[in-house]
Amino acid sequence: MQNSPYNVSTIPHESGIYFENRGSLRFTNSDWKLLIYINLDNYNNRYIETINFYNKTEKICETLQKESPELFNTTCGNFALTSASLLQEISRKRSNMLQSIDVEEINKREKRGLINIVGHIQKTLFGTLDDEDGEMYNTQIRELQSSRVGMLKIVDKQTSILKLTNSVFKEAQLMENQIRNLNISCKNLETSLKRVWYQLDELEIRATTTNLITTLLLLLQQLVFETDMVGEIISAAQNGIIHSGMISTRELRMQLRDILISLPGQLKLPFDVNYISLYELSKTSKLAIVYMNGTLVFELVIPLLNPVELTLYHIIPLPVRKEQLYMHQFSHPNSNTWPFQKRTSTI
Structure with missing residues (x-):
């Protein structure tokens, strides 16, 4: 018409009805748990020892300035000024970091010496962690921490536990060597200063003191960096983010390939391990982050895909x-x- x-x-x-093809679809009824942890005990010990050596150096400087002010006033005065600003920065950042995980420092003052750390057994920073899993993780972490291996795989529980303490604190070994050297220098000076002053070699004392101060200042600067790193990792964790400084993309993919070859049956990971990034992995997985017994623990629950592939359609009337x-x-x-x-x- x-x-x-x-x-x-x-x-x-x-x-x-029109069926619009939206692509392939797979179900998941299983998962693999990847546990990443950083143990903070060694960091705390380095902090304690560094502060103790600072206190000893202050006492040594007081003695030296009293016995020979013309030789040691300048050296010890510069040390006092430089170390004061570094200590103030470390103290402020460390206090903020510990408050964020509900941990308190107990100071029994021999000047600024840290004696102990007290806190909750477990503090959830993001997500939720099953109590039973938490107990199992705590046991397995202690076992892995005491060994030289960096990863523990529990196939029957479809769980991998990865130790990243050395990856985060890359300069830890150097710092611990410096602490041992400080210990030797302090003992030698303390022994020497017990003798009558005129019997001492002043040039040798001055060289040893200068070396002690230089090493201690370098140690304090490294401690500032470590405290910064720990604070940034915890701050990111409270927002559900795994800090990029914890693990390299290369190491992450290597660990995921190891998981891939351990999967039961024809189950698959929901991503290509050759291209996955830390950010994408955290978005694909269910994430929980807790602080327990001096250890920062990241649990990633990765869904495993069923081999049966379906097609998803959008129905349009x-x-x-x-x-x-x-x-x-x-x-x-x-x-x-x-x-x-x-x-x-x-x-």
């Missing part, structure tokens, strides 16, 4: 003929506007 100046067109529809009703399109031949539609009876 034509009713000038309009054209009427009937739009036939045999089916009222379409207008259909019902009894004697049709969908018609009306358009004006001289108009640039869009046509409009109307549901009418048979014409």
